Amino acid sequence: MATGLQLSAQTVPAFQDARLEPIAKKVLAGERLSADDGLALYQSHDLLGVGWLANYVRERRHGNVTYFNVNRHINPTNVCVAHCRLCAFGRSPDATGAYTFALDEIWQRAAQGVAEGATEFHIVGGLHPDLPFEYYLELIRGLKQRFPQVHLKAFTMVEVGYYARISKKSIRDTLLAMKEAGVDSLPGGGAEIFHPRVRKIICDHKVSGQMWLQIARTAHEIGLRSNATMLYGHIETNEERVDHLIQLRDTQDKTHGFVAFIPLAFHPANTGLSHIPNPTGFDDLKAIACSRLLLDNFDHIKAYWIMLTPRIAQVALRFGANDLDGTVVEEKIYHDAGATTPEHMTRAELERLIRAAGRDPVERDTLYNPVDRAKMPIPPARPSSNSIDGFIPETSLTLNI
Ligand code: SF4
Numbered sequence: 179m180a181t182g183l184q185l186s187a188q189t190v191p192a193f194q195d196a197r198l199e200p201i202a203k204k205v206l207a208g209e210r211l212s213a214d215d216g217l218a219l220y221q222s223h224d225l226l227g228v229g230w231l232a233n234y235v236r237e238r239r240h241g242n243v244t245y246f247n248v249n250r251h252i253n254p255t256n257v258c259v260a261h262c263r264l265c266a267f268g269r270s271p272d273a274t275g276a277y278t279f280a281l282d283e284i285w286q287r288a289a290q291g292v293a294e295g296a297t298e299f300h301i302v303g304g305l306h307p308d309l310p311f312e313y314y315l316e317l318i319r320g321l322k323q324r325f326p327q328v329h330l331k332a333f334t335m336v337e338v339g340y341y342a343r344i345s346k347k348s349i350r351d352t353l354l355a356m357k358e359a360g361v362d363s364l365p366g367g368g369a370e371i372f373h374p375r376v377r378k379i380i381c382d383h384k385v386s387g388q389m390w391l392q393i394a395r396t397a398h399e400i401g402l403r404s405n406a407t408m409l410y411g412h413i414e415t416n417e418e419r420v421d422h423l424i425q426l427r428d429t430q431d432k433t434h435g436f437v438a439f440i441p442l443a444f445h446p447a448n449t450g451l452s453h454i455p456n457p458t459g460f461d462d463l464k465a466i467a468c469s470r471l472l473l474d475n476f477d478h479i480k481a482y483w484i485m486l487t488p489r490i491a492q493v494a495l496r497f498g499a500n501d502l503d504g505t506v507v508e509e510k511i512y513h514d515a516g517a518t519t520p521e522h523m524t525r526a527e528l529e530r531l532i533r534a535a536g537r538d539p540v541e542r543d544t545l546y547n548p549v550d551r552a553k554m555p556i557p558p559a560r561p562s563s564n565s566i567d568g569f570i571p572e573t574s575l576t577l578n579i
Pocket residue numbers: 258259260261262264265266267268303304305336381384
């Protein structure tokens with residue numbers, strides 16, 4: 179949806195880092211960047227130069243348009259067998275704060291989301307040792323039956339790999355069963371950093387990087403699109419970041435199934451890597467810009483405000499990002515890891531942030547079709563209910579399947 183901004187070679191700034199000049203020539207010519215180019219971008223301290231290039235690509239693709247959506251996160255359980263060192267969300271079944279929602283509880287939360295105008299449920303959770311695959315299928319069927327108009331973006335490649343294992347199905351059959359139940363697309367989490375050196379340290383017990391990519395390919399083959407992510411700011415090197423992005427780009431060349439890429443800033447608090455300092459604002463903007471420049475076959479780069487803070491996410495709209503993500507409402511995964519952002523932003527707040535950055539807000543659905551609120555009005559606000567505020571303790575788990 180380009181708006182025809184006039185950008186030309188004459189507008190190229192004088193770079194402080196001379197290594198950006200040959201890269202700028204490629205960017206202006208629309209040529210693909212190499213892994214070496216990616217490394218030079220990551221190594222450069224000329225953040226404004228890198229950001230200018232990323233913004234050029236962003237405006238060439240999207241003009242001034244910046245997307246957001248009205249969504250609701252649902253995390254069915256935080257009980258997880260994987261115990262990744264990067265994670266502050268997963269718990270053992272008997273740990274303090276462990277919870278699993280009964281299906282009725284999920285449907286109540288979903289109903290609240292629909293009342294607030296959600297067009298998407300984003301559903302991810304832990305790898306529970308006892309819940310059968312049927313629980314997740316029933317969860318999806320129940321949502322689809324009750325709210326057929328809402329897009330179900332459910333279960334990361336990591337969860338899909340786990341469900342295949344516990345149900346003794348192939349990856350393809352697992353995905354087909356999910357699709358049949360009503361899953362519309364997959365989120366992009368669990369990719370972390372693909373390189374095995376990193377995975378061995380930060381998330382040794384979940385699917386390998388190669389398996390993550392294979393599951394994504396299989397999902398795309400059966401018509402389920404997905405997002406992709408990269409968790410940065412822990413123990414990874416610049417080379418490993420570039421390798422990650424190039425592997426995603428190669429996969430996208432084959433399947434064209436990725437919708438958006440979301441760089442995720444590592445939040446170390448309460449994780450097994452809590453000695454690592456948080457990524458800086460410089461790291462955040464660099465991650466957005468480098469991904470925009472290297473992922474030339476991804477339409478959308480998302481500045482996920484929950485992880486970045488609304489302020490950095492807003493600035494990222496000038497460093498390559500064209501999407502702020504959504505209203506979210508209830509976010510557990512990064513808040514357990516010390517995120518200090520709110521868990522909810524209203525539609526009006528998102529629009530204000532976007533407009534204040536000089537961009538034009540467009541509400542989208544999950545697949546980036548504009549949402550026409552004249553045809554899909556948001557129901558009038560109802561008095562909030564406290565009935566769904568609490569978690570069900572693991573000990574009172576009731577399975578409604
Ligand atoms: S990152 Fe995901 S798989 Fe790993 S412990 Fe946390 S919830 Fe479990």
